[in-house]
Amino acid sequence: MEKTVATFLSHIGAPVAEAHCERLIRTHSDFPALVSISDAFERLGLQHEMSMVDRAELDALPYPCLLHTEADGGDIVAIRKPGDVAANQEALAFWSGVIIQVDPQPVLAVQERIGAYKRQQFSRFLVMALALTGVLTTVYGGLRLAAQAPSAAVGAGMGGLLVLAAAGGAIGYFLLAKDLGIKYSSVENFCAVEGNAKTDCNRLLNSEGASILGVLKLSEAVFAYFTFQILALYAAVLSGVLYHEAQAVFLALSLLALPVIGYSVVYQYAIAKTWCKLCLLVDAVLLAQLGISVVLHQLQPVEATALAPVAVLGFALLLGAVLALTVLGKGLLKEYFTVIKSEAEALRVKGSVAVFKHLLQFTRRITITPFTDEIILGSPEAKLKLVLVLNLHCQPCKEHFQKVVDAIQVYPREIQIALRFVLSGRDADISPTSVHYLIRYWRENIQGQPEQTQRTVRLLQDWFEDMDLERFKQKRVVDFSVPDSHSEQLSLAHRQWILREHITRTPALFINGYFLPQNYTLDDILAMTQELIYSAGKEEVAG
Template identity: 25%
Template sequence: MKNTYLSVADELLLLLRTVKISVPAKFIRHKILSHPQAGSALSITDTLDEMGIANAVLEVDKQFITDLPLPFLAYIHSEKDGGMFRMVKDIPQTLRKTPAFLQEWTGQAVLVEENAVVPPAMLEGFHRPAGPRYALWLGIIALLALLSKLVYEQHYFWLTLLLLSFSGLAIGITIIAEKMGLSFPIAKGLCDASNNEGCDHNLRSDVSQLTSWLSIPDVVLIYFATWCVILTAGSVMSAFTGLLPALLLIAAVAIPVTIATVAYQGFFTKQWCRLCLIVTAILWMQLGVLVYGSTASHQPWLSFSTGMASLGFLFTFLAVAAAWLVIKPVLEARHEYESDYLKLLRFRKDPATFLALLTASAKREITPMPYELQLGNADAPIQLMMICAPFCAPCARAHHILHALLENNDAYGLTIRFTYNSHAADEKANQAIEYLLQQAAYLRQSAGSKEAASAGLRQLLHEWYNHMDADKFKQAYPPVALQNTEALLGAHESWWKRYSIRYTPTIHINGWELPDKFNIADLPYYLRNSDIIEKIAIDPHRHTSLFANKQV
């Protein structure tokens, strides 16, 4: 199967888990697939940088491959499969499994640090919901209970059929997922590009599509799901009368189809789909088990119970088919929506798109006012400004994102301005703003250095936006000697009214307002891009330092 962006994400995920870094698969796939250069080495390193994981891309002579620390991602390229990344954790094993590895390896390798910790806040929303996991475990427990019942009752014949049917159902689901472009571990192991590309070719061929709304993979899924329903119901109720002859007849009907699919792969496409071959093997094993069981069975072939069992299978098949044909369009629509959304993200995260929209937005004067509340490096070429309100949940989220950006990084400066309104009917917000500025002024006076003042101001805002509760905040920051903040409050009010700030938080980057088409959460990604920084960087001498004024 040809390499896809998804396989790059899966290889990176495998690498991270090998070095004991726990990250949800959904997070890695989202980051790789939404990158403007999805599937490239840059998409990998940008994702690692965003997570705060130290990494390096090396290009070495192939003869020194044994000197590389393991594990690593190797970039290999061949005329047949194109370019792809592959995780290498055991060089001799890799060479045994893929003899052409050294010829196809370009000498490029991606290395990551081990045991790094990814900030939990970054992974919020990407963990799998607990509900489906619980449902899966309940299903597994129920299946084990059913299997135990069959073992206890010594129904080994039906036990074997049930296991084969559930195995077929699992492969059927995998085939459907593979056709939709999703990634299942079992499919990755069986249809890896270095071993076999027949899965992709055969599953997407015109022959596999029976009608515009039904394909052979659909029939496989429906067929095995029907077997699972029939055998589960029979096992629960211990009602197997007339079932054996009916199932033997149905299994026999499926055999010519398997012969046709094998012939098609062997003589026409000349490429083997391993998933398809496993389905064929399961169908033949089903027939074999049923033939063996029929030799010891005394059930009559032509009887009322056999006819009823056959009708039951037919109606169950139709019911399962109807259910699947209702569910399938919903799944396809959701997958198409996610695919289109990722394409839109790739466009939006393109540095050229960001620069064009940013520099076309309103540009405002952001030179710091005297005694401004500043954090980070006031002389950095990238100056951010956040206009916020004290009781604003989105402002709290933006605060955490921007402060994480400033952490151990002197490439940015951040100025905080509040939407103080002297004519507001509710004084609660104004009182909170004034108290925050009082505390900030006191911190600037009492701090012994720029670094201490910046750290203190950051902690002050962090404490406020963690709770946004005046009483709790006053417990952590008791009242101090009154500071003169009237001029700064008036300047804040005059500034936001002058520029008609409509909502909070509003972010400015070197004076340009961040367009509402971009998320604040994406700022760290954009501001790591050297092209963006080079084009919007400003003269640091225009800015007033944090300690430009000593007295308040």
């Protein structure tokens, strides 16, 4: 469900990181209900509309859109073009009638979404750079092999073996990805079951025949086998003296692969009675390598007496090491994905409003009598009232404040956040202090002005850019030659309240007078905002 939504947003051009979107949906306390998608879109700053449509209008839907089905407790079908309706008839048999339309252009500059998207784009750039490096390295290796060969024909054959090894390694990676549950749309489309065609990659790869002795999976064997070949050929290229040993290893492995190819074809045809396209590609690569190895042997026969036993043993140990690393690495990745799944389930429990309110009752309650001229972000009429205590010289407070900005943007009428400030040790011998200077500037230039919340946010962002009072004075000028006792008293009120309530760490967050339970953050509050607002409409949170 969450993967379908994230992929759909990417398809329509929304600047959203797929992993970030998936996490917002998957960890929602009501997942897989529709509200988990709706709340995620709000957190991402995306305008969307959910409506009911009669089944008779199914073929006249606006594209692109998402359709909600009631299969497996709730699922999503992405409709990107008219033909997708016909292609998903089986899934749409459970269609609930709900259609979701999304505007790909965000209406809010949510920094959490922007940061996640930038990280995704950078990761994709690194993947492309890595792929290009692999292609260039393969070309370089092929040219070096050709240059070291006794003849052009032999050089071309060794280069062909390297290219085939790289192709086999790529197929092995996709097989590993399928085992780990990582999906690539191109691979899924290639493996898709069409009509009455007797092809089903998933069924075959999950069968008993797709393993060696019930221990080594086909994906592990394929990836390790071709990765070893690539490393062996590069060892020959870099050493300049292992050319014949590499040729001998390839010939031996190709001959040993012949019965494997036969078993693969017979198993698919006679036992499983279905074909795996990826497995057939592996068979094709193995056959091509066998043909090249045999031709190379005819052009330049491999003589056992000319081989260095130490080099052959080294290749054998390399094969074992690559195989071991592949199996162990895949096992670690499986454990990691299991932990991620368990974390999502735990976060759904943590994000339950009932659980949160229960824990809230056991936290310390403080007195939050509003100050005269309180610095408040959001709507005064909001039902969800938060107090955020910040240290103006604290890096975590800076990061927390940016999340506050996102919260106010996403829920401008539902959340009110009062800001209170701890006096930093850096202000011990300074007059005016950073807190006093900031409060006075706010009172003289922002309080009561149009767009007060937005201007207050920009004020704090300017401060947190450097967290240096002297530089801040150059940007935001205040004339302290004119006395203002009210600003000084308000600064003192902040300090006295901090001491009276024994607040010893920052950032500190309070919700409707209660200290936030341990291990809860502002992110968790944002995930529960809609439910908390609904709850607050009926009764005070935890009251």
